[in-house]
Amino acid sequence: MLQLKLAPRVLFDYYVASSAEEAVSYLSAHQGEARVVAGGTQLLPQIQQGELTAGYLVDVAQIAALRKLSMAPEGLVIGSAISLSRLVTHEKLASRCPLLPEAARSIGTPALQRLATVGGNVASGWGNSDVALALLALDAEAEITDYMGSQWVPIRSLYVGGGHSRVDATREVLSAVRFRPLARGQGSAIVRLEPAGRHGRADLVGVTIVELTPGPNGTAWPEVSWAAVALGLASEPPQRHGDIEQALLGAPWPVARGLLSDGVRDVLAAVDASHPANQRLDEAVVLLAACWERACQRASAAMSAASRGDA
Ligand SMILES: Cc1cc2nc3c(=O)[nH]c(=O)nc-3n(C[C@H](O)[C@H](O)[C@H](O)COP(=O)(O)OP(=O)(O)OC[C@H]3O[C@@H](n4cnc5c(N)ncnc54)[C@H](O)[C@@H]3O)c2cc1C
Numbered sequence: 478m479l480q481l482k483l484a485p486r487v488l489f490d491y492y493v494a495s496s497a498e499e500a501v502s503y504l505s506a507h508q509g510e511a512r513v514v515a516g517g518t519q520l521l522p523q524i525q526q527g528e529l530t531a532g533y534l535v536d537v538a539q540i541a542a543l544r545k546l547s548m549a550p551e552g553l554v555i556g557s558a559i560s561l562s563r564l565v566t567h568e569k570l571a572s573r574c575p576l577l578p579e580a581a582r583s584i585g586t587p588a589l590q591r592l593a594t595v596g597g598n599v600a601s602g603w604g605n606s607d608v609a610l611a612l613l614a615l616d617a618e619a620e621i622t623d624y625m626g627s628q629w630v631p632i633r634s635l636y637v638g639g640g641h642s643r644v645d646a647t648r649e650v651l652s653a654v655r656f657r658p659l660a661r662g663q664g665s666a667i668v669r670l671e672p673a674g675r676h677g678r679a680d681l682v683g684v685t686i687v688e689l690t691p692g693p694n695g696t697a698w699p700e701v702s703w704a705a706v707a708l709g710l711a712s713e714p715p716q717r718h719g720d721i722e723q724a725l726l727g728a729p730w731p732v733a734r735g736l737l738s739d740g741v742r743d744v745l746a747a748v749d750a751s752h753p754a755n756q757r758l759d760e761a762v763v764l765l766a767a768c769w770e771r772a773c774q775r776a777s778a779a780m781s782a783a784s785r786g787d788a
Pocket residue numbers: 512513514515516517518519520521522537557558583584585589592593594595596597598599600601605606607608644645646649650651652676677678679
């Protein structure tokens with residue numbers, strides 16, 4: 478066990494776990510006094526600033542089983558301790574699900590991406606966490622391990638708002654996430670409404686995934702056969718907007734862009750008037766329309782490749 482001096486007045490015991498089960502039994506032995514740490518990019522500043530206290534930290538970032546990326550019958554499984562920089566550079570991921578590398582690349586600096594993990598991005602519970610929002614749009618599930626064992630739960634069930642998640646990091650370890658990679662003919666994109674004059678989390682993150690099918694005749698625009706629209710605001714739980722998704726179905730892609738803009742405008746106009754995403758509403762709507770356009774262009778390219786029979 479290491480002793481970590483994090484601030485002049487706080488001295489932690491720091492335990493490096495070698496399995497999720499070992500981490501959970503350490504947490505259990507310390508009865509709410511210990512907390513999971515992964516990259517520490519969010520937690521350690523919070524502790525230093527006195528926003529959170531933890532007498533003990535259990536490091537899960539070195540657990541080999543949590544640093545694996547594999548293909549299972551249920552989909553792609555990404556260990557929670559995989560760093561954002563590994564998402565950015567992973568070749569298989571770039572071809573199977575480019576949305577995740579794109580989301581990871583937009584977070585902080587390369588130095589931060591080397592430390593920050595997928596599990597930390599999800600468990601921290603912020604609505605505007607880029608990778609977590611992409612996972613929500615992908616209908617991902619999270620594996621939660623506690624002293625009773627492990628279970629898979631939908632990521633969407635983990636959010637409560639205000640930068641909190643249902644993952645109790647004093648008792649549980651988020652071990653992995655899994656999701657179906659993009660199907661042939663689907664395209665995705667992510668956009669960020671960057672905060673004015675400062676670095677850090679975006680005021681709004683938006684993700685669109687679209688599946689197109691050829692229009693009724695050869696010259697018509699392709700139509701939307703499936704769509705996912707997810708919006709993430711700092712203070713709110715990240716959300717999929719099923720009503721917008723439904724409205725887009727069957728619409729030719731440019732018509733759908735207008736419907737999406739209307740839906741996004743309604744959603745953002747309804748959030749607190751002081752929220753930057755509301756105050757910068759026109760900018761946000763244009764950004765989401767661009768996100769939609771990019772996802773459609775990618776879906777169209779994927780549809781053409783599929784019809785040519787490209788691998
Ligand atoms: C300058 C700066 C800019 C940032 N910009 C962005 C941004 O643009 N977008 C963005 O999404 N994030 C941003 N972040 C936040 C943060 O870096 C990321 O969300 C990161 O992915 C958190 O991962 P981590 O491994 O460092 O988590 P940690 O800091 O280790 O942990 C975060 C929280 O999750 C819990 N936790 C971590 N792993 C697990 C696990 N496996 N099981 C259970 N609980 C766990 C911890 O107890 C803690 O409460 C930024 C941070 C900084 C400092």
